[in-house]
Amino acid sequence: MTRHAQSERLRLSDELDRLGPDLPTLCEGWNTRDLAAHLVIRERRPDLVVGLFIPFLSDRAEREQRAIAQGDYPALVDTFRRGAPAWNPMSRPKVDELANLVEFFVHHEDVRRAQPGWEPRDLPAALQGKLWTALKRSARLMFRKSATGIVLIAEGHGRYAAKLPDHHGTVVLRGTPAELVLYAYGRKSVARVELGGHADDVAALQEAELGLG
Incomplete structure (x- = not known):
C-alpha cells in the first residue's frame, strides 16, 4: 500500500523546516509556526481539538495553540514528522491515509502557495x-x-x-x-x-x- 498521506507529511515537514517559523501561510492569521502547532495538536492533544467544534472551549484551545507555537520550532516540526502516537488511531496506515491525506496535502499547499514564485507541483497520477x-x-x-x-x-x-x-x-x-x-x-x-x-x-x-x- 502506497502511503500518500505519509509522503505528504514528510514533504510538508521538510517545507516547514526549510522556511522556518515566521513565514506566512494561506491559513488566515497563521504563520508557519502556528500551522506546525496546529498539526501537532491535531494528533496529540484531543482535549484541545474539541475546541474546534465546541465554541465555549475555543478560547482555551487558541491560547494553548499559541503557547505551543512559541516553543522550540525545530522540535515542533520533528514531532509532527514522527507521526501520530501509538494510542491515536491515525497511527495506523489505513486510518492515516483516510484521515490525513487531504489535510496534509492542503496544508502543504497552504505553506507553498503563500510564498512568492510558487508553481503547482507535478503530482503522480x-x-x-x-x-x-x-x-x-x-x-x-x-x-x-x-x-x-x-x-x-x-x-x-x-x-x-x-x-x-x-x-x-x-x-x-x-x-x-x-x-x-x-x-x-x-x-x-x-x-x-x-x-x-x-x-x-x-x-x-x-x-x-x-x-x-
Whole structure:
C-alpha cells in the first residue's frame, strides 16, 4: 500500500523546516509556526481539538495553540514528522491515509502557495486519483453553503455532481483533482480551476464560504 498521506507529511515537514517559523501561510492569521502547532495538536492533544467544534472551549484551545507555537520550532516540526502516537488511531496506515491525506496535502499547499514564485507541483497520477476519490467523499460538505449547483470535472478521472442548484444555476469546475480539492477547501485565490456557467452564478460561487467553516 502506497502511503500518500505519509509522503505528504514528510514533504510538508521538510517545507516547514526549510522556511522556518515566521513565514506566512494561506491559513488566515497563521504563520508557519502556528500551522506546525496546529498539526501537532491535531494528533496529540484531543482535549484541545474539541475546541474546534465546541465554541465555549475555543478560547482555551487558541491560547494553548499559541503557547505551543512559541516553543522550540525545530522540535515542533520533528514531532509532527514522527507521526501520530501509538494510542491515536491515525497511527495506523489505513486510518492515516483516510484521515490525513487531504489535510496534509492542503496544508502543504497552504505553506507553498503563500510564498512568492510558487508553481503547482507535478503530482503522480496515483496521488491525483486518491485526491479525486477523497474529494468525492467530502464535496457535498465542502460546497454546502454555495447557492449554485456544482459539477466537478477532472479530466481523466471523471465528473461528480456535488450539489444541486439553490438560488442560482449550476457552475462547472474543471481542473486536476489537486486543484479542485484546493478550491473546495476554500483556497479559491490560488486554485487553478476553470469556472463555467452564467456570470451571476460564477460570482455567487466565488463569494460563497467553502470548506469546513
